[in-house]
Amino acid sequence: MASREISQAVIRRLPRYYRYLGELLESGVERISSNELSKRMKVTASQIRQDLNNFGGFGQQGYGYNVKYLYTEIGKILGLNEKHKFVIIGAGNLGQALANYAAFENRGFVLKGLFDVNPRLAGLTIRGVEIRMMDELKDFVKENDIEIGVLTIPKTKAVEVANLLVDNGVKAIWNFAHTDLNLPDNIIVENVHLSESLMRLSYNITRYNEEHEGK
Amino acid sequence: MASREISQAVIRRLPRYYRYLGELLESGVERISSNELSKRMKVTASQIRQDLNNFGGFGQQGYGYNVKYLYTEIGKILGLNEKHKFVIIGAGNLGQALANYAAFENRGFVLKGLFDVNPRLAGLTIRGVEIRMMDELKDFVKENDIEIGVLTIPKTKAVEVANLLVDNGVKAIWNFAHTDLNLPDNIIVENVHLSESLMRLSYNITRYNEEHEGK
DNA sequence: TAGATTGTTAATCGATTAACAATC
DNA sequence: TAGATTGTTAATCGATTAACAATC
Numbered sequence: 001m002a003s004r005e006i007s008q009a010v011i012r013r014l015p016r017y018y019r020y021l022g023e024l025l026e027s028g029v030e031r032i033s034s035n036e037l038s039k040r041m042k043v044t045a046s047q048i049r050q051d052l053n054n055f056g057g058f059g060q061q062g063y064g065y066n067v068k069y070l071y072t073e074i075g076k077i078l079g080l081n082e083k084h085k086f087v088i089i090g091a092g093n094l095g096q097a098l099a100n101y102a103a104f105e106n107r108g109f110v111l112k113g114l115f116d117v118n119p120r121l122a123g124l125t126i127r128g129v130e131i132r133m134m135d136e137l138k139d140f141v142k143e144n145d146i147e148i149g150v151l152t153i154p155k156t157k158a159v160e161v162a163n164l165l166v167d168n169g170v171k172a173i174w175n176f177a178h179t180d181l182n183l184p185d186n187i188i189v190e191n192v193h194l195s196e197s198l199m200r201l202s203y204n205i206t207r208y209n210e211e212h213e214g215k
Numbered sequence: 216m217a218s219r220e221i222s223q224a225v226i227r228r229l230p231r232y233y234r235y236l237g238e239l240l241e242s243g244v245e246r247i248s249s250n251e252l253s254k255r256m257k258v259t260a261s262q263i264r265q266d267l268n269n270f271g272g273f274g275q276q277g278y279g280y281n282v283k284y285l286y287t288e289i290g291k292i293l294g295l296n297e298k299h300k301f302v303i304i305g306a307g308n309l310g311q312a313l314a315n316y317a318a319f320e321n322r323g324f325v326l327k328g329l330f331d332v333n334p335r336l337a338g339l340t341i342r343g344v345e346i347r348m349m350d351e352l353k354d355f356v357k358e359n360d361i362e363i364g365v366l367t368i369p370k371t372k373a374v375e376v377a378n379l380l381v382d383n384g385v386k387a388i389w390n391f392a393h394t395d396l397n398l399p400d401n402i403i404v405e406n407v408h409l410s411e412s413l414m415r416l417s418y419n420i421t422r423y424n425e426e427h428e429g430k
Numbered sequence: 431t432a433g434a435t436t437g438t439t440a441a442t443c444g445a446t447t448a449a450c451a452a453t454c
Numbered sequence: 455t456a457g458a459t460t461g462t463t464a465a466t467c468g469a470t471t472a473a474c475a476a477t478c
Contacts, residue, residue, distance in 0.1 A: 011418055014414070014415075015408070015410070015411035016408075018414065019410075078417050078418045079418055080414070092312070093308055093315055094309070096312075103409070104413070107410070107414060148416070148420070171420065172416060174413070188423060190419070193230070194318070195230070195234075198318065198319070198322055198324070200230060201389055205386065205403055206292075206294025208386070
């Protein structure tokens, strides 16, 4: 089941298809045409069919797509049936928010540890997972075969910690620090730069105000 | 200073330029060529010049770009010099994380209130801002001219609350709920769908594993 | 002035949309 | 079978990259 290169644009849309199909499934819809889905999602039917056909023919002429089947298949493509052990570095508000975040489990992500520099947090547990101090990080990652590190620490520390994780076997980083990590090509990085999201919001408000309040 | 339509691709890159220029400024770099910046940011010099020239000619032939000037100008384009009053709906871990989030202030965002359904949070303050109950939301938004609502509530409530906010004068939503809001066209929505980010991470890990561990 | 580097036009590349034959 | 809708090829559109004349 090897694959041509799939464009990032397609990959970015995949989780959104998955979400909509999940909602359809919940509301008991059995089948859907690309045309009907296109209306709900506000994308073209053509794009839906093109996107899906990167991965195989999931539909049937004259019928459309079976919602449950398509949902399951996209789940497989996204790898949601596989288990991934991860740790969170930085047990502040954001780190704790993520630790409590139920979506992890549905997606196959298993939280193994939380780490922080603040000694007052040492030994506390969140959802049964202990907060440990940073000096334990290296050994913990190695011994527990941790695959993913979630970075919710200030940018000043992020690069250093990311390198430590990678040196000890971590394969992927979910990066919430406001910096680029510049890791080796074989390391997968998914950035969540909230500050950039906020600036886009600011840009759009500003542009809207300029257009509508004269000037 | 009106404007042709700027593409979303350009807008998405703008905050990243701003971040890199801020770092250059901090490290005392006075001027930079598109070529040098392109090496640091790993984009083409051509793209940098094209992007910036959507907004004006900020450089000088034979010299490059003055870092401080360009930083300031991009800040203006992003509207970071303007003040925006906002409230956070949902004072759980994520809402509290955002309330404590310093970047807001640097970007001109002023937190006016936090709202939640949990009565045990009532009256608590975060950074001097009180947590209020949801039944006060409507009047509060109206009376305080709130411009932006940040939604850190479950998706089941998000659409309803978003509509309430918009009906009472809110112009923009920073949406962390896992759903699309379908608001009127004149309302600005910036989505942060963490669950989709996580699925992209999952996809990339899975694809990488498939390629490298046989199969 | 000569060298460097921009701003901008032209060429290329990739992604989206349209169209339609295949087929359930 | 006739109607519906896919899968896929072709056409269009937009974004990125290359090239270079303008100019500091």
